[in-house]
Amino acid sequence: MRLHAGLKERAGRASFAVEAGDAPVVAAVRDALARACPVLAPSLPACRWAVHDAFVAADAPVPEGAALDCVPPVSGG
């Protein structure tokens, strides 16, 4: 799981490896991240999630070995 921008700064690191059981869905990985890094927990409900170059839903499966990007509310422009 990869962190970006403000989340990365708050966590003090750019990635986490979490245990979320066999064939987890995005929400299970999100909840595992909240347990592994409680400082991020309040921010996670507002985040979106992406695998490769596309957003994925909270109930989508996370492909084996894939990096899940945690995407906090964006602020480009």
Place this chain on the structure above:
Amino acid sequence: MYRIVEGDLDPGAALAAVKDPSCGAVAAFVGTVRGERDGRRVLRLEYEVLEPLALAEFARIGEALRARHGVAGVAILHRRGVVPVGGVSVAIAVAAPHRAAALAACAEAIERLKRDAAIWKKEVYPDGHRWLEGS
């Protein structure tokens, strides 16, 4: 043309990329770095970009503009890294047969970029910094 740019961003590159003899209108938006927010002095911005996701979003925006507005050409360029006050952070150009479609599509492009593209800005102040989320 969809690009994440390191170093100076030339809005002319976006205009040049959408030139099309079938079009009578090119609309452009150029975003620049403001030197203050809510009365607080801003020294510079630092942009972080999740590039594969951001570029895929630019392409989705382009496809949506073609489908909804019938535009012929779309260019979206965005900076990464440090941008000084007054510097160009984003440039969008849209070419269409007529002005109404070009203007509407250009406005839609920047709104969608600000809502969905995986880009974040850090505002640096004289006494600290802050990552903006959702603005």
